[in-house]
Amino acid sequence: MILLKNVRLTYPSTSLTILNDVNIHIAEGEWVSLIGPSGSGKTSFLKIVSGLVECTEGVVHINGMNIKELSINKRHEFIRNYISTVYQQFRLLPQFTVVENVVLPLIPYIKQKKELENRALELIEKVGLSHRIHHFPYQLSGGEQQRVAIARALVSDPSILLCDEPTGNLDTKNRDSILDLLSQIHKTGKTILLATHDNVVAKRGDSVITFEDGAVYKGVMSP
Ligand SMILES: Nc1ncnc2c1ncn2[C@@H]1O[C@H](COP(=O)(O)OP(=O)(O)O)[C@@H](O)[C@H]1O
Ligand SMILES: [Mg+2]
Known part of the structure; x- marks a missing residue:
C-alpha cells in the first residue's frame, strides 16, 4: 500500500514546485500507470516513493510506515526490503x-x-x-539488458516495483515482451508503478x- 497525503515537492535549487497537494492511494497488488508529458513530475513522484527524494510537505506511507519518521539508516533498510526500481537506461554495471x-x-x-546465487539463477x-x-x-540486446535489470530488481523480493x-x-x-514479463510478475502479487508517455504501455495498468501542470489525478484505466 502506498499513500501520499498533501504532498508538495519544491526542489530547493530552483524553488520550482513540481508536485502540489498530491493525494493518492495505491492498493497492494495494483498496477498503476503514470502518464504525463516530459517534465510533469513522473520521475520525481517515483523518487518520492523510493525515498530518493524527500517531499517538501505532506506524508508518505509505504506499507503502513511513515517513511519520514524513520532514521536515514532505517529508511534505507526499509526501502531496500520493499521497493526496487527499473530504469529506461537499464543501468547494468558493464564490467560484471x-x-x-x-x-x-x-x-x-x-x-x-x-x-543468493541460486536465487539469482x-x-x-x-x-x-x-x-x-x-x-x-x-553482449546483450536492449530487451535482454532490461530483462537482466528486472531480475536484479526482483532479487530482494520487493513488494513494490x-x-x-x-x-x-x-x-x-x-x-x-517486457510488458508480458511485467504482467507475469504482477500476477505474483507485486504492486507496479510504471511511468510512461506511451499509451499502449499505459493501457496495461x-x-x-495523470500528471498535468503540477496536479496529479488518479482514475480507472479506460479500456
Ligand atoms: N534534482 C532536481 N532539481 C531541480 N529540478 C529538478 C530536479 N529533478 C527534476 N527537476 C525538474 O522537475 C520537473 C519534473 O521532472 P521529472 O520528475 O523528471 O519529470 P518527468 O519524469 O515527468 O519527465 C522538471 O521541470 C525537472 O527539470
Ligand atoms: Mg522521467
Whole structure:
C-alpha cells in the first residue's frame, strides 16, 4: 500500500514546485500507470516513493510506515526490503556478467552467497536468459539488458516495483515482451508503478495517474 497525503515537492535549487497537494492511494497488488508529458513530475513522484527524494510537505506511507519518521539508516533498510526500481537506461554495471549484476544489490546484506546465487539463477531463468548468465551487458540486446535489470530488481523480493519508462529505449516487439514479463510478475502479487508517455504501455495498468501542470489525478484505466 502506498499513500501520499498533501504532498508538495519544491526542489530547493530552483524553488520550482513540481508536485502540489498530491493525494493518492495505491492498493497492494495494483498496477498503476503514470502518464504525463516530459517534465510533469513522473520521475520525481517515483523518487518520492523510493525515498530518493524527500517531499517538501505532506506524508508518505509505504506499507503502513511513515517513511519520514524513520532514521536515514532505517529508511534505507526499509526501502531496500520493499521497493526496487527499473530504469529506461537499464543501468547494468558493464564490467560484471549477467549473474553478477543480479546478485550485486544483495552482496553486502546476504552471507549465504550460494543461496543468493541460486536465487539469482532462478530469476534469470524466469526472465528467459539462463543461456546468457556469463555474458556481459554489451553482449546483450536492449530487451535482454532490461530483462537482466528486472531480475536484479526482483532479487530482494520487493513488494513494490517502480518502473521509470522501462520500455522507452526498446522497439515495439521488445516493449511488448517486457510488458508480458511485467504482467507475469504482477500476477505474483507485486504492486507496479510504471511511468510512461506511451499509451499502449499505459493501457496495461489497472488504473492511471495523470500528471498535468503540477496536479496529479488518479482514475480507472479506460479500456
Ligand atoms: N534534482 C532536481 N532539481 C531541480 N529540478 C529538478 C530536479 N529533478 C527534476 N527537476 C525538474 O522537475 C520537473 C519534473 O521532472 P521529472 O520528475 O523528471 O519529470 P518527468 O519524469 O515527468 O519527465 C522538471 O521541470 C525537472 O527539470
Ligand atoms: Mg522521467
